[in-house]
Amino acid sequence: MKTKTLPFDGTPDQEAELKKVIAELKDQPGALMPIMQKAQAIYGYLPIEVQRMIAEGTGIPIEKIYGVSTFYAQFNLQPKGKYRISVCLGTACYVKGGDKIWDALRKKLGIGEGECTSDRKFSLDSCRCIGACGMAPVMMINDDVYGRLTVDQLDSILDKYN
Amino acid sequence: MKTLEELTAVKEAALKQMASKMRILVCCGGCTSSGSLKVVAEFEKEIAAAGYTDRVEVVKTGCMGLCSQGPIVVVQPGNTFYSRITAENVHKIVIGHIVGGNPVKELLYPETIADPEKVLAMAETNFYKKQMCLALRNCGHISPLHIEEYIATGGYEALWRCLNEKKPEDVVQTLIDSGLRGRGGAGFPTGKKWLLAAQQKETPKYVICNADEGDPGAFMDRSVLEGDPHVILEAMTIAGYATGSHSGYIYVRAEYPIAVQRLEIAIEQAHKMGVLGKNIFETGFDFDIELRLGAGAFVCGEGSALMTSIEGNRGEPRQKPPRSAEKGLFQKPSLLNNVETYANIPQIILKGADWFKSIGTEGSTGTKVFAVGGKINNTGLVEVPMGTTLREVVYDICGGIPGDGKFKAAQTGGPSGGCIPADHLDVKMDFDSLKKIGSMMGSGGLIVMDQHTCMVDIAKFFLEFTVDESCGKCTPCRIGTRRMLDILNKITMGQATMDDLDRLEELCSHIQQNSLCGLGQSAPNPVVSTLKYFRDEYIAHIVDKRCPAGVCKKLVRYTIDKSKCKGCTLCARNCPAVAISGSIRQPHEIDQVKCLKCGACMANCKFGAISKG
Ligand SMILES: Cc1cc2nc3c(=O)[nH]c(=O)nc-3n(C[C@H](O)[C@H](O)[C@H](O)COP(=O)(O)O)c2cc1C
Ligand code: FES
Numbered sequence: 001m002k003t004k005t006l007p008f009d010g011t012p013d014q015e016a017e018l019k020k021v022i023a024e025l026k027d028q029p030g031a032l033m034p035i036m037q038k039a040q041a042i043y044g045y046l047p048i049e050v051q052r053m054i055a056e057g058t059g060i061p062i063e064k065i066y067g068v069s070t071f072y073a074q075f076n077l078q079p080k081g082k083y084r085i086s087v088c089l090g091t092a093c094y095v096k097g098g099d100k101i102w103d104a105l106r107k108k109l110g111i112g113e114g115e116c117t118s119d120r121k122f123s124l125d126s127c128r129c130i131g132a133c134g135m136a137p138v139m140m141i142n143d144d145v146y147g148r149l150t151v152d153q154l155d156s157i158l159d160k161y162n
Numbered sequence: 163m164k165t166l167e168e169l170t171a172v173k174e175a176a177l178k179q180m181a182s183k184m185r186i187l188v189c190c191g192g193c194t195s196s197g198s199l200k201v202v203a204e205f206e207k208e209i210a211a212a213g214y215t216d217r218v219e220v221v222k223t224g225c226m227g228l229c230s231q232g233p234i235v236v237v238q239p240g241n242t243f244y245s246r247i248t249a250e251n252v253h254k255i256v257i258g259h260i261v262g263g264n265p266v267k268e269l270l271y272p273e274t275i276a277d278p279e280k281v282l283a284m285a286e287t288n289f290y291k292k293q294m295c296l297a298l299r300n301c302g303h304i305s306p307l308h309i310e311e312y313i314a315t316g317g318y319e320a321l322w323r324c325l326n327e328k329k330p331e332d333v334v335q336t337l338i339d340s341g342l343r344g345r346g347g348a349g350f351p352t353g354k355k356w357l358l359a360a361q362q363k364e365t366p367k368y369v370i371c372n373a374d375e376g377d378p379g380a381f382m383d384r385s386v387l388e389g390d391p392h393v394i395l396e397a398m399t400i401a402g403y404a405t406g407s408h409s410g411y412i413y414v415r416a417e418y419p420i421a422v423q424r425l426e427i428a429i430e431q432a433h434k435m436g437v438l439g440k441n442i443f444e445t446g447f448d449f450d451i452e453l454r455l456g457a458g459a460f461v462c463g464e465g466s467a468l469m470t471s472i473e474g475n476r477g478e479p480r481q482k483p484p485r486s487a488e489k490g491l492f493q494k495p496s497l498l499n500n501v502e503t504y505a506n507i508p509q510i511i512l513k514g515a516d517w518f519k520s521i522g523t524e525g526s527t528g529t530k531v532f533a534v535g536g537k538i539n540n541t542g543l544v545e546v547p548m549g550t551t552l553r554e555v556v557y558d559i560c561g562g563i564p565g566d567g568k569f570k571a572a573q574t575g576g577p578s579g580g581c582i583p584a585d586h587l588d589v590k591m592d593f594d595s596l597k598k599i600g601s602m603m604g605s606g607g608l609i610v611m612d613q614h615t616c617m618v619d620i621a622k623f624f625l626e627f628t629v630d631e632s633c634g635k636c637t638p639c640r641i642g643t644r645r646m647l648d649i650l651n652k653i654t655m656g657q658a659t660m661d662d663l664d665r666l667e668e669l670c671s672h673i674q675q676n677s678l679c680g681l682g683q684s685a686p687n688p689v690v691s692t693l694k695y696f697r698d699e700y701i702a703h704i705v706d707k708r709c710p711a712g713v714c715k716k717l718v719r720y721t722i723d724k725s726k727c728k729g730c731t732l733c734a735r736n737c738p739a740v741a742i743s744g745s746i747r748q749p750h751e752i753d754q755v756k757c758l759k760c761g762a763c764m765a766n767c768k769f770g771a772i773s774k775g
């Protein structure tokens with residue numbers, strides 16, 4: 001099951017933190033991306049509500065912020081799962097069968113690219129090279145990297161997070 | 163810090179400190195993904211338990227290169243080389259080797275104990291002995307977290323000499339004389355670029371380091387940043403002095419959090435040491451560096467797109483001219499170099515242009531780091547003099563192809579590059595020779611493929627990448643690559659005609675000639691080069707509706723060899739589509755219409771009677 005866009009549930013603490021970040025950075029040249037990156041670190045994603053706060057705080061038009069947020073793959077407009085799975089489909093991993101890992105995970109979790117399981121536990125993305133090509137094929141779950149993967153290992157890896 | 167004597171004093175103190183203890187070097191580069199941090203923690207615990215804390219130091223280093231054997235541990239003195247070490251092995255090493263003084267043979271890298279008389283040092287093994295490390299010279303040998311260890315290897319002396327003994331124009335001249343060419347892809351002469359930037363009158367000027375490393379399959383820049391971050395700071399500061407700039411940016415891809423963290427630490431330490439920031443070495447020269455994180459867009463590796471991105475915009479490339487040396491970041495003169503390019507520079511200053519020129523070939527001086535991956539025994543980073551042949555890298559250094567695999571092609575240069583077929587295994591790996599055979603150096607990603615790789619499928623893989631990553635600003639790239647992908651999809655599904663092949667080639671030349679930036683201009687390369695060397699594979703897909711490598715699902719046919727089939731019925735029982743028929747002890751047959759091409763039959767056959775192709 002896909003997650004629909006969930007209502008925004010930012011807290012006043014998060015908002016205060018974002019305001020602090022904006023005040024700190026906004027006068028630097030080219031501050032928008034660092035602000036957006038910090039904002040994503042605070043909220044986990046960049047819903048339109050957060051983009052609006054950035055627009056208000058910096059005076060940068062919302063349409064520009066939206067343009068930037070949709071240009072870069074790292075900015076998420078949708079929330080992610082508690083465990084973010086990211087399967088590398090870079091060249092080294094592809095040649096070593098990364099696509100098989102990807103297909104197997106999609107099947108196991110019943111979700112596709114960019115989606116989140118209905119219990120919000122796992123989200124699934126593909127990525128292009130995390131620089132661990134020597135260990136191909138690889139995937140990441142949050143900050144943990146799993147290398148030299150085979151399809152057989154997936155169940156026991158996912159179990160660790162269940 | 164002001165004088166060379168003060169710098170030398172730091173160096174000597176650090177050398178003494180490093181020599182005073184036994185050092186256990188644990189690769190914390192790529193090996194972190196095979197669990198090296200646990201190994202470090204275990205070593206620290208075991209060393210403490212043995213009461214050896216003041217005699218032994220556990221050092222977290224950057225990448226040691228041989229990633230396929232990770233986690234790697236090296237014990238000094240002796241440079242004893244342990245491979246595939248897990249936390250469970252640590253106790254044995256501490257008791258046997260550290261306390262007992264005898265290397266633990268069964269945990270050593272097998273090649274180092276081939277001779278029963280003596281244990282080979284790391285550098286004497288096949289993987290390392292043909293390599294020559296300039297850019298990676300410190301990676302895996304020092305702690306990237308301590309500026310003193312970088313200084314111990316001669317670090318920051320080049321900067322001192324530039325500021326105190328050389329005029330900016332002399333520095334530029336040394337680089338021109340060295341013949342150094344950019345390692346980021348295009349191979350542009352670095353000295354010429356510096357000269358152009360130095361000649362600009364407008365200020366402020368910017369020095370930028372391209373650490374976006376977008377080629378999927380390349381990770382040498384990551385290794386330098388994680389294993390030797392100070393070399394980049396030193397080289398950028400030298401660039402600032404040579405071109406008259408006081409401000410630098412490092413644009414790092416966000417996928418490299420460890421690199422970012424180590425750079426932050428390095429910048430802080432360099433400030434404290436007085437080799438970065440205001441009044442460097444008390445010479446009155448100021449230079450500072452800021453980090454900027456990418457956010458996952460391949461096109462941002464392109465120079466003008468990178469600058470647009472630092473400015474806080476969608477990272478779209480700009481029309482050239484004006485060149486970024488004249489109007490770059492914030493419309494000011496800017497100098498952009500790649501990580502590996504910078505990593506060579508302090509050495510060139512210290513040892514001279516002639517020394518650098520004596521390495522490599524006439525047109526491509528120095529060394530190049532290759533990230534070797536794919537179907538190859540030793541995956542990892544390999545640094546060799548320019549002009550080393552592909553055969554030496556694949557067979558002598560990286561140990562050839564695993565299993566029953568046969569070398570089919572190597573892909574260099576990533577999504578903008580081309581492939582090299584077996585006929586060209588003796589090609590010299592330098593900028594010009596690779597270009598001549600229709601490939602390119604690119605960033606140095608080198609993916610080896612065997613007979614199980616379909617070249618049409620690989621071309622399609624790269625096209626999918628470009629289609630995804632095209633920024634959409636110019637039409638040939640945005641729409642042209644999509645049309646190319648459509649045709650490749652048709653080919654791999656067995657629905658294409660020979661006319662489609664003509665159209666594909668037409669599109670290639672159109673996109674190459676009319677795209678705005680290097681992304682589009684080079685996007686057709688993987689198709690062009692596979693067409694050049696593996697045209698028969700395309701034709702097999704189109705005319706015979708067959709995928710010779712057995713990869714393209716729609717075209718794969720599983721067939722049972724009647725002479726080998728014993729009629730055991732195992733395949734029929736495992737077939738999810740009930741597509742296999744036959745009586746017991748009689749040869750079976752696959753109904754091609756019902757077959758789902760899942761391969762379960764082949765995986766289960768005990769007699770090797772089922773083949774695909
Ligand atoms: C689409 C595209 C992607 C690129 N990606 C990178 C990259 O990831 N890293 C890099 O150093 N250069 C990259 N380049 C090359 C840069 O434009 C530029 O030539 C290089 O950073 C200059 O540094 P150098 O002269 O030291 O090589 C890319 C070029 C193109 C067209
Ligand atoms: S290609 Fe997967 S980590 Fe580099």
